[in-house]
Amino acid sequence: MPKKPLLEFNQNGIYCAAGDFYIDPWRPVNDAIISHGHSDHAKWGHKKYLAHTLSREILYYRLGDINLETMDYGQSRIKNGVKITFFPAGHIPGSAQIRVEYKGEIWVFSGDYKTEDDGLCTPFEPVNCHSFISECTFGMPVYKWAPQKEIFDGVNDWWAQNQKEGKTSVLAGYSLGKAQRILQNLEMNLGKVYTHGVIQNSNEALIRNGINLYPTTRITPETTKEELKGNMVICPPSAVGTPWMRKMLPYSFGYCSGWMAIRGAKKRRAADRGFVLSDHADWDGLISSIKATKCDTVYLTHGSTASFSRYLQGIGYDAKEAKTLYGNEEETEVENVENAKPSGREALPLGEDLGEAL
Numbered sequence: 001m002p003k004k005p006l007l008e009f010n011q012n013g014i015y016c017a018a019g020d021f022y023i024d025p026w027r028p029v030n031d032a033i034i035s036h037g038h039s040d041h042a043k044w045g046h047k048k049y050l051a052h053t054l055s056r057e058i059l060y061y062r063l064g065d066i067n068l069e070t071m072d073y074g075q076s077r078i079k080n081g082v083k084i085t086f087f088p089a090g091h092i093p094g095s096a097q098i099r100v101e102y103k104g105e106i107w108v109f110s111g112d113y114k115t116e117d118d119g120l121c122t123p124f125e126p127v128n129c130h131s132f133i134s135e136c137t138f139g140m141p142v143y144k145w146a147p148q149k150e151i152f153d154g155v156n157d158w159w160a161q162n163q164k165e166g167k168t169s170v171l172a173g174y175s176l177g178k179a180q181r182i183l184q185n186l187e188m189n190l191g192k193v194y195t196h197g198v199i200q201n202s203n204e205a206l207i208r209n210g211i212n213l214y215p216t217t218r219i220t221p222e223t224t225k226e227e228l229k230g231n232m233v234i235c236p237p238s239a240v241g242t243p244w245m246r247k248m249l250p251y252s253f254g255y256c257s258g259w260m261a262i263r264g265a266k267k268r269r270a271a272d273r274g275f276v277l278s279d280h281a282d283w284d285g286l287i288s289s290i291k292a293t294k295c296d297t298v299y300l301t302h303g304s305t306a307s308f309s310r311y312l313q314g315i316g317y318d319a320k321e322a323k324t325l326y327g328n329e330e331e332t333e334v335e336n337v338e339n340a341k342p343s344g345r346e347a348l349p350l351g352e353d354l355g356e357a358l
């Protein structure tokens with residue numbers, strides 16, 4: 001009888017039968033190891049959670065009073081003889097690759113990852129393994145990111161230009177990870193940075209976790225048009241096109257996303273400026289990371305799994321597509337922008353919505 005794989009994909013998530021735990025399960029389970037705080041990976045309803053220390057406050061903020069244990073990169077836990085270790089994934093603060101070892105066999109689940117050091121999260125570190133479960137959100141050769149410095153020079157020039165024209169700069173980026181990466185790369189001498197409540201809440205959670213962020217001011221009903229003028233506003237994509245934006249008039253609207261690399265995306269999202277900025281690895285980043293693990297087998301989760309697995313097979317890997325429910329977080333926000341309606345936003349804790357977060 002063939003040996004059972006150390007990690008398998010079942011109806012609940014990625015399961016380790018030997019250790020009797022799940023990784024990033026999408027249905028409620030007893031024992032969940034969580035790679036990072038995005039809503040497609042960190043679901044509500046598990047009995048026990050294990051996540052990276054820097055995910056702690058975000059998980060409490062988003063999921064409420066959960067039974068959470070945390071550990072740092074390089075630390076390990078043993079569950080039924082299976083050793084679990086976290087390594088940096090470079091995706092958002094606290095994002096971890098999860099290395100699982102049992103009887104000499106090593107698997108690594110990448111979670112979401114990016115290879116460029118963004119100055120905000122601990123940089124990605126390749127981990128040797130036999131089997132690598134990789135995301136491939138941007139697993140097509142058209143996705144090739146410019147260096148972060150170049151992108152933010154463009155963002156800051158755009159801000160300065162808007163200021164000259166007497167406009168407020170409104171920049172949309174996903175509320176956890178992207179928004180803070182934007183903030184930390186703004187030219188703070190240009191003016192003040194204001195935030196949508198959803199972003200301010202995420203910032204405050206990260207600050208409670210000991211992460212240093214530049215100061216920002218929450219936009220409230222008392223905030224006036226005049227004080228915003230010439231300054232920068234960071235908002236989640238879901239706020240775009242809602243009445244909340246009226247206060248920013250006259251404004252220029254920019255959108256930060258890896259999807260901006262696709263022709264027509266800027267127009268569909270009604271953005272004046274599109275900045276191709278992603279927290280996922282691009283084509284070269286995916287391939288170099290997979291090679292660096294020295295693995296034989298690759299399982300591909302969200303993204304262009306079919307074409308990317310064929311490519312990997314062509315260069316000698318045993319590559320397979322895996323069925324998961326990951327990868328819908330940013331897409332959900334993008335859809336909201338396109339439909340410009342306030343419903344169906346990212347999953348937020350009870351009682352918090354755009355109405356309250358003004």
Ligand SMILES: [Zn+2]
Binds near residue numbers: 036038091112329
């Ligand atoms: Zn993510």
Ligand SMILES: [Zn+2]
Binds near residue numbers: 111
């Ligand atoms: Zn994901």
